[in-house]
Amino acid sequence: MNKFFASFVKEILLLIRDRAGIISLFVMPVVLVFVMTLIEDTALNSLVDKQITMLFCNTQNDSLGIAIKNGLNETKAFTIIEEVDGQKLNKETTKKLVSQGKYPVGIYIPEGATDTLASNAKKVVLKTFSDIGLGKQNAVAPKYDSVVIDVFYDPAVKNALKAVVDGAIGQHSSIIVGKMISKMYTEILSSFLPGGKKLNVNYPQMISINKEYASAKDNTIIPNSTQHNVPSWTLFAMFFILIPLSGSIIQEKDGGTYLRLMTMPSTFISTFLGKIVVYILVCLLQVTILFSMGVYLLPFAGLPALQIGTHFDALVLVVFVSGFAAVGFGVLMGSLATTYQQAASVGVIVIIILASLGGLWMPIYFMPKTMQNLTQYSPLSWSLKSFYDLFLRNADVKDVLPNVFKIVMFGTSLFIVGFVYKALKKVR
Amino acid sequence: MSENTIIEIINLSKTYRGGKKAAINDISLKIEKGEVFGLLGPNGAGKTTTISILCGFFAPTHGEVYIDGLSVTKDKEQIKSIIGIVPQDIALYPTLTAYENLRFIGRMYGLKGKILKDRITKYMDLLGLDESTGKKVGEFSGGMKRSVNLIAGLLHDPKIVILDEPTVGVDVQSRNLIVQYLYELNKSGTTIIYTSHYLQEAEYLCKRVAFIDNGNIITLGTPKDLVLGNQGCKDLEEVFLKLTGKDLRD
Numbered sequence: 157m158n159k160f161f162a163s164f165v166k167e168i169l170l171l172i173r174d175r176a177g178i179i180s181l182f183v184m185p186v187v188l189v190f191v192m193t194l195i196e197d198t199a200l201n202s203l204v205d206k207q208i209t210m211l212f213c214n215t216q217n218d219s220l221g222i223a224i225k226n227g228l229n230e231t232k233a234f235t236i237i238e239e240v241d242g243q244k245l246n247k248e249t250t251k252k253l254v255s256q257g258k259y260p261v262g263i264y265i266p267e268g269a270t271d272t273l274a275s276n277a278k279k280v281v282l283k284t285f286s287d288i289g290l291g292k293q294n295a296v297a298p299k300y301d302s303v304v305i306d307v308f309y310d311p312a313v314k315n316a317l318k319a320v321v322d323g324a325i326g327q328h329s330s331i332i333v334g335k336m337i338s339k340m341y342t343e344i345l346s347s348f349l350p351g352g353k354k355l356n357v358n359y360p361q362m363i364s365i366n367k368e369y370a371s372a373k374d375n376t377i378i379p380n381s382t383q384h385n386v387p388s389w390t391l392f393a394m395f396f397i398l399i400p401l402s403g404s405i406i407q408e409k410d411g412g413t414y415l416r417l418m419t420m421p422s423t424f425i426s427t428f429l430g431k432i433v434v435y436i437l438v439c440l441l442q443v444t445i446l447f448s449m450g451v452y453l454l455p456f457a458g459l460p461a462l463q464i465g466t467h468f469d470a471l472v473l474v475v476f477v478s479g480f481a482a483v484g485f486g487v488l489m490g491s492l493a494t495t496y497q498q499a500a501s502v503g504v505i506v507i508i509i510l511a512s513l514g515g516l517w518m519p520i521y522f523m524p525k526t527m528q529n530l531t532q533y534s535p536l537s538w539s540l541k542s543f544y545d546l547f548l549r550n551a552d553v554k555d556v557l558p559n560v561f562k563i564v565m566f567g568t569s570l571f572i573v574g575f576v577y578k579a580l581k582k583v584r
Numbered sequence: 585m586s587e588n589t590i591i592e593i594i595n596l597s598k599t600y601r602g603g604k605k606a607a608i609n610d611i612s613l614k615i616e617k618g619e620v621f622g623l624l625g626p627n628g629a630g631k632t633t634t635i636s637i638l639c640g641f642f643a644p645t646h647g648e649v650y651i652d653g654l655s656v657t658k659d660k661e662q663i664k665s666i667i668g669i670v671p672q673d674i675a676l677y678p679t680l681t682a683y684e685n686l687r688f689i690g691r692m693y694g695l696k697g698k699i700l701k702d703r704i705t706k707y708m709d710l711l712g713l714d715e716s717t718g719k720k721v722g723e724f725s726g727g728m729k730r731s732v733n734l735i736a737g738l739l740h741d742p743k744i745v746i747l748d749e750p751t752v753g754v755d756v757q758s759r760n761l762i763v764q765y766l767y768e769l770n771k772s773g774t775t776i777i778y779t780s781h782y783l784q785e786a787e788y789l790c791k792r793v794a795f796i797d798n799g800n801i802i803t804l805g806t807p808k809d810l811v812l813g814n815q816g817c818k819d820l821e822e823v824f825l826k827l828t829g830k831d832l833r834d
Contacts, residue, residue, distance in 0.1 A: 412675035
């Protein structure tokens, strides 16, 4: 224990005095997480449920306009703006603001839209009764006035958004028209009833949509830039301990301290254990700092807060095994490389490749299908998927165990290869 | 192994994997308790390989070495406690202070508390480093680094100290201090095995020396006997050049 403690204290002191190492382990990841989350916020939010700001001009507070507005509000996909700079919108300003690219969508409800619809509905009903021989007989077919709702789109707006807006307008207009026609039928039919009775027709809701996330757990967290970038770049930073860790191993080899350590009455593993434990603790500290930043600081920059789910035990497990694998990678590179430059350059390139394949740089769903299939072979993707499971699906220990097992196997293999290579090299 | 013998090397050979020839080839020798034994030879002669096997860092290809009756292949861990290594490289952490380096090394040898602290203070005083204990080793002069490197091999009071060119690259004053200290250390009964390219130093310090070249011991004896036994040679350096030649080595 005394030897482990000695090695542990020595490693802590070496790390604390390595300013470049401290910067690469703690300062750079903080900057990286912050910058990448900000950069990817817009890109990722176009794919997820961020509200889109929309201009809405309903000059006469028309009922049709109100119904469409309420319908759009119910989708929770839009933030509706009816005034700009304290001025009520009109058709021209709405179109101009959208054409200037200041807003993606603008809707203009024409004056008297509801009256026109009501008039059309009335004509439809009267025509029906006329056709079956009830009411006034008309020789000519009625003339319907059309209601034109203007929707202005920024050219950059995606088709999916256009479909949502068009669909919402069409749906709520149809509902209004349907209600008008139904009301009118009811009123006219009531006039045929004896004793001034009124017909009361209730239309039950015949179709309902059940929305549910395709995961085992109930979950209200929606993936966003924070949920992707914070765990991704935290993992990246954890694997970057390769630089100080392999540097420390190579420095010991080059400087002769390794030879001294190997001639001391302590086993190879106990000498190394202090180093391994310190660097796993570094990983835990990195995660604590970066996740805390995600939870508490990112919201101050207008970014969503990181939501870490409710299973803290599962989170600690995933962080610990990811740190174990990261340290294993550092040990492997420190053992294989003959110079610090070799370890740093080759190691960093390997991390970048694994990170790209693992979906750290670019979320997996952005990738082509073949690349998406390849991600399952990147150990970094196992960790990232576990974090996704924890943050997005509120997974528990049991749910993350398959990936945790794979990460532990990967980390253990790295340690074994590193130690065996080191031992073989020593024996020569 | 006689009572007075502390190290016995029997038919020791080492060929590195992929190596074309043996780094050391069937060497045998005995070192007595309390002796200062010099292992001298040109670069690549096999000195460091021999020392590395004595320390248990490499396993021999053939042969056996006994240290204080223990086999280097079978009793490696026990041997580590009775030998002190002073490697050719400054095997210290430059960003740690001299005290932190020595405290770490002492703890790895099982020392702790006041005993460890007192030993560090004692050796730092003896080698004139008492005022530099809290300074980072990276900020030390070459001579000071060599002195701390030496202390690191002595902290656990080993029976045998193995020094691989302990005075290389230091100024005359520092070298003198180190050599004097080794002389005193030997007087207290510690066996010293010593390699160096400074043959004057070896002549002064060593009771016996072995010249090793191309993995073979080419001569063995007291410095005086070697000088007398080689006609026309005035000192050990001339004997060395006579026996190993004047060709440059790697």
